[in-house]
Amino acid sequence: MDLKKTRQKAEIPVPQVLQKELRHVLKPASTSLQKEFPHTYSTPEVRFIEGARERKAQRVGVLFSGGPAAGGHNVIAGLHEGLPKGSILVGFLMGSAGLIENKSRVLSSEEIAAYRNLGGFDQIGTGRTKIETPEQFASSLQTVLHHQLDGLVVIGGDDSNTNAALLADYFIAHNCSTIVVGVPKTIDGDLKNQEIEQSFGFDTACKMYANTIGSLMSDLLSSKKLYFFVKLMGRSASHVTLECALQTHPNLALIAEEIREKKQTLTAVVDQIVDMIVKRASQGKNYGILLIPEGIIEFLHGFDPSTLEKEMKLERDPHGNIQVSKIETERFLIQQVEMALKKRGDYKGTFSPQPIFLGYEARSTYPSLFDSAYCYALGRTAALLVEAGITGVMSVVQWLDRPVAEWQIGGIPLVSMIHHETRKGILKPVIAKALVDLKGAPFRAFETLRAQWIDKDDYRNPGPIQLFGPDEIAWSRTKTLSLSS
Amino acid sequence: MDLKKTRQKAEIPVPQVLQKELRHVLKPASTSLQKEFPHTYSTPEVRFIEGARERKAQRVGVLFSGGPAAGGHNVIAGLHEGLPKGSILVGFLMGSAGLIENKSRVLSSEEIAAYRNLGGFDQIGTGRTKIETPEQFASSLQTVLHHQLDGLVVIGGDDSNTNAALLADYFIAHNCSTIVVGVPKTIDGDLKNQEIEQSFGFDTACKMYANTIGSLMSDLLSSKKLYFFVKLMGRSASHVTLECALQTHPNLALIAEEIREKKQTLTAVVDQIVDMIVKRASQGKNYGILLIPEGIIEFLHGFDPSTLEKEMKLERDPHGNIQVSKIETERFLIQQVEMALKKRGDYKGTFSPQPIFLGYEARSTYPSLFDSAYCYALGRTAALLVEAGITGVMSVVQWLDRPVAEWQIGGIPLVSMIHHETRKGILKPVIAKALVDLKGAPFRAFETLRAQWIDKDDYRNPGPIQLFGPDEIAWSRTKTLSLSS
Numbered sequence: 001m002d003l004k005k006t007r008q009k010a011e012i013p014v015p016q017v018l019q020k021e022l023r024h025v026l027k028p029a030s031t032s033l034q035k036e037f038p039h040t041y042s043t044p045e046v047r048f049i050e051g052a053r054e055r056k057a058q059r060v061g062v063l064f065s066g067g068p069a070a071g072g073h074n075v076i077a078g079l080h081e082g083l084p085k086g087s088i089l090v091g092f093l094m095g096s097a098g099l100i101e102n103k104s105r106v107l108s109s110e111e112i113a114a115y116r117n118l119g120g121f122d123q124i125g126t127g128r129t130k131i132e133t134p135e136q137f138a139s140s141l142q143t144v145l146h147h148q149l150d151g152l153v154v155i156g157g158d159d160s161n162t163n164a165a166l167l168a169d170y171f172i173a174h175n176c177s178t179i180v181v182g183v184p185k186t187i188d189g190d191l192k193n194q195e196i197e198q199s200f201g202f203d204t205a206c207k208m209y210a211n212t213i214g215s216l217m218s219d220l221l222s223s224k225k226l227y228f229f230v231k232l233m234g235r236s237a238s239h240v241t242l243e244c245a246l247q248t249h250p251n252l253a254l255i256a257e258e259i260r261e262k263k264q265t266l267t268a269v270v271d272q273i274v275d276m277i278v279k280r281a282s283q284g285k286n287y288g289i290l291l292i293p294e295g296i297i298e299f300l301h302g303f304d305p306s307t308l309e310k311e312m313k314l315e316r317d318p319h320g321n322i323q324v325s326k327i328e329t330e331r332f333l334i335q336q337v338e339m340a341l342k343k344r345g346d347y348k349g350t351f352s353p354q355p356i357f358l359g360y361e362a363r364s365t366y367p368s369l370f371d372s373a374y375c376y377a378l379g380r381t382a383a384l385l386v387e388a389g390i391t392g393v394m395s396v397v398q399w400l401d402r403p404v405a406e407w408q409i410g411g412i413p414l415v416s417m418i419h420h421e422t423r424k425g426i427l428k429p430v431i432a433k434a435l436v437d438l439k440g441a442p443f444r445a446f447e448t449l450r451a452q453w454i455d456k457d458d459y460r461n462p463g464p465i466q467l468f469g470p471d472e473i474a475w476s477r478t479k480t481l482s483l484s485s
Numbered sequence: 486m487d488l489k490k491t492r493q494k495a496e497i498p499v500p501q502v503l504q505k506e507l508r509h510v511l512k513p514a515s516t517s518l519q520k521e522f523p524h525t526y527s528t529p530e531v532r533f534i535e536g537a538r539e540r541k542a543q544r545v546g547v548l549f550s551g552g553p554a555a556g557g558h559n560v561i562a563g564l565h566e567g568l569p570k571g572s573i574l575v576g577f578l579m580g581s582a583g584l585i586e587n588k589s590r591v592l593s594s595e596e597i598a599a600y601r602n603l604g605g606f607d608q609i610g611t612g613r614t615k616i617e618t619p620e621q622f623a624s625s626l627q628t629v630l631h632h633q634l635d636g637l638v639v640i641g642g643d644d645s646n647t648n649a650a651l652l653a654d655y656f657i658a659h660n661c662s663t664i665v666v667g668v669p670k671t672i673d674g675d676l677k678n679q680e681i682e683q684s685f686g687f688d689t690a691c692k693m694y695a696n697t698i699g700s701l702m703s704d705l706l707s708s709k710k711l712y713f714f715v716k717l718m719g720r721s722a723s724h725v726t727l728e729c730a731l732q733t734h735p736n737l738a739l740i741a742e743e744i745r746e747k748k749q750t751l752t753a754v755v756d757q758i759v760d761m762i763v764k765r766a767s768q769g770k771n772y773g774i775l776l777i778p779e780g781i782i783e784f785l786h787g788f789d790p791s792t793l794e795k796e797m798k799l800e801r802d803p804h805g806n807i808q809v810s811k812i813e814t815e816r817f818l819i820q821q822v823e824m825a826l827k828k829r830g831d832y833k834g835t836f837s838p839q840p841i842f843l844g845y846e847a848r849s850t851y852p853s854l855f856d857s858a859y860c861y862a863l864g865r866t867a868a869l870l871v872e873a874g875i876t877g878v879m880s881v882v883q884w885l886d887r888p889v890a891e892w893q894i895g896g897i898p899l900v901s902m903i904h905h906e907t908r909k910g911i912l913k914p915v916i917a918k919a920l921v922d923l924k925g926a927p928f929r930a931f932e933t934l935r936a937q938w939i940d941k942d943d944y945r946n947p948g949p950i951q952l953f954g955p956d957e958i959a960w961s962r963t964k965t966l967s968l969s970s
Contacts, residue, residue: 121708215846
């Protein structure tokens with residue numbers, strides 16, 4: 001039996017609370033968003049306690065939205081298995097587009113079993129379409145009415161859950177009783193707050209990247225001649241880079257939030273890298289490894305991309321704007337460092353840089369045991385929230401640093417996460433991206449350690465994700481989670 | 486206990502034969518290389534049978550040569566533990582340079598234990614220095630005399646083992662009794678013949694790459710919008726690409742040996758890719774994945790790099806030659822495909838290519854259980870060969886597709902692998918690189934399957950390397966090995 005089949009059949013541990021008969025209780029809550037969310041601004045918080053409840057079959061829709069994250073299929077499995085007997089689960093295809101265009105398929109037990117514990121969002125696909133125009137909202141309403149849905153579960157990141165909040169309000173405004181439940185997904189780890197301890201997919205992605213980074217480190221120490229410039233996914237927040245740094249101890253890791261806070265310029269960042277290279281060279285070390293979040297360029301103080309237009313062959317978009325996101329950050333930094341090194345008269349070492357991009361592979365790989373169980377619990381909780389009939393809430397599973405048995409569940413109002421942000425010049429109500437907190441425990445731990453990483457090679461390799469073996473290894477948690485708890 | 490500590494302490498299974506008391510027997514052999522190897526052209530083959538032998542402590546040197554490959558540290562562990570009590574093991578630092586310059590360290594049991602089952606060659610480092618000049622041979626001789634070595638174990642690929650063969654002959658010619666033993670290392674898998682079933686590191690590297698490729702495939706099916714152009718290590722031979730193709734079933738995999746055999750031009754290869762893209766687009770599939778061996782450009786029929794000099798910003802080396810190896814193959818092919826697609830009037834699909842390079846990370850990652858045990862057995866066998874006192878032989882472990890207990894061991898003459906090849910214009914005796922055999926079982930299996938991979942998405946993900954769990958998973962063998970056996 002190969003790994004795929006073994007994982008498909010593997011039992012998923014379930015929190016003790018989910019093994020009991022539960023009924024929901026509400027904790028009143030409110031926000032000042034009465035104008036933007038007239039029907040849901042005072043959505044209550046949902047908790048579950050032991051008790052009998054009446055059960056009736058539900059009709060539920062589910063969709064993925066945005067980039068894949070490991071564990072998504074287990075949200076579907078948990079949802080399916082959490083719903084009362086006779087319920088129907090409709091999967092919308094290729095993200096919100098499937099909802100808008102009513103492209104869907106009823107998901108059978110057999111089909112769900114075939115994707116159990118497997119990576120990717122490929123069972124029903126995903127997409128980046130957002131529900132934005134009045135027509136798109138109207139079409140979505142038509143779709144849920146067509147399917148007579150009791151509930152719609154949106155598995156996505158900050159933008160997708162903002163969409164879920166808007167849909168919840170829109171449905172009530174249009175006398176539609178379909179309730180909307182969000183599920184916190186993103187490998188970037190930036191959908192996070194007091195209630196959401198970690199988004200799903202972050203654990204798996206960071207572990208896969210950290211294994212690659214740790215392996216590159218062993219390679220460095222074997223040959224001692226390259227500088228790896230490792231770009232990691234994470235356009236806005238540097239959680240992935242921070243977590244990987246804590247797991248592997250690179251010589252340098254750039255954190256976008258710190259660069260912004262300290263108003264560091266491109267020159268300052270390049271100088272920091274060059275200083276490290278020069279210091280290491282003075283000890284005979286002409287090798288090293290740096291971690292770079294992909295979106296860092298936009299955080300540089302006073303950075304003017306037009307100065308790079310020719311140099312980096314940057315394209316302009318149809319509006320004539322330079323597309324900073326097209327810059328390959330790791331290659332750009334290598335080029336800048338090479339130029340800066342030439343200007344250092346005192347530098348005698350060699351510099352053989354190698355750009356590395358760690359990205360897509362970790363979004364859809366086999367979920368870690370943690371993400372498998374976490375996602376299944378998120379799905380089961382989403383099913384309970386649908387049955388509870390409370391719209392505009394996010395499925396949450398908490399106490400994630402403890403054993404699965406002790407995990408707690410609940411639903412928190414999506415509106416409680418909404419703040420106002422200027423998007424394309426317009427002030428909009430959106431779920432805030434959680435950036436790295438420079439006063440938080442993970443960053444502080446990094447800050448304490450990093451000085452010695454510059455020239456002491458304190459490299460670590462956590463190894464490949466293990467789906468069997470000792471709990472300490474197979475069930476390890478991210479440093480970000482452990483340190484924050 | 487984390488993975489590193491767990492692996493350091495993990496028991497390594499040993500072939501049954503190595504648990505017995507053994508004595509060596511010789512099988513006479515000869516070659517026509519009397520001129521090039523006057524003292525070793527008729528090195529015998531070495532086998533071991535049960536029997537008592539006299540044991541005396543040995544002084545042995547060991548070095549890594551060339552790129553790292555997972556498992557190397559276990560060769561050292563096996564060698565150390567296979568030698569008689571009181572033996573001394575000297576590690577030469579950073580490859581053959583350590584031998585030439587006499588940079589070394591006596592390796593203690595404690596130190597060896599700390600690297601047990603870990604990836605990389607970082608215990609003593611490696612390098613690409615070859616022993617070529619008379620001065621380098623003389624220095625190497627001085628070093629082994631200085632250390633009074635009974636044996637020198639060279640862990641390396643084809644070139645390094647050619648060096649080992651030359652050293653063995655040179656030592657005898659200079660009345661030096663140090664015997665030389667080679668160990669077959671290379672992730673490229675091109676040090677292979679009837680006796681060497683697979684070089685160490687190939688298993689681990691292919692498994693790590695295949696997990697990344699399989700994960701990219703899940704990502705493709707989730708979002709359905711990218712074309713991954715995955716470049717894989719392997720400058721001359723395409724074993725890695727072939728093995729990864731057999732494990733994952735990409736839409737297309739280029740095999741350098743086939744391109745050469747069929748005299749395919751750049752245009753032909755690009756057309757093949759474009760045909761696939763057009764065919765898939767006609768089915769609504771604007772996504773896909775291709776595997777490309779890094780050295781493929783040099784195999785293209787009638788390819789003139791000077792036509793690309795400006796386009797690809799190619800540098801010339803000090804001799805004025807264009808450095809084809811500096812071309813980033815995956816990016817070059819994307820560029821060529823984009824140009825060719827524009828010329829296809831009938832093409833209406835989108836094309837969003839994403840270059841991916843899988844390389845360094847798999848050379849030094851944690852060895853698979855297979856490579857851990859294989860390397861340990863290679864080291865133990867090398868120790869037996871040193872004790873046997875037969876110089877110019879390669880440590881071999883055979884029947885690798887069977888359970889470890891059944892593995893067979895022996896020593897084969899390095900000269901038996903030597904042929905003549907023109908290098909830099911001079912005919913030289915070297916160990917032949919084993920290219921992909923287009924009539925061999927692995928390629929034939931690939932040939933049978935690949936037509937359906939083009940438009941049927943038969944993607945597979947073997948998953949991350951498992952160091953615990955069911956034997957079928959944790960102890961799986963490469964397809965190349967299974968099919969060849």
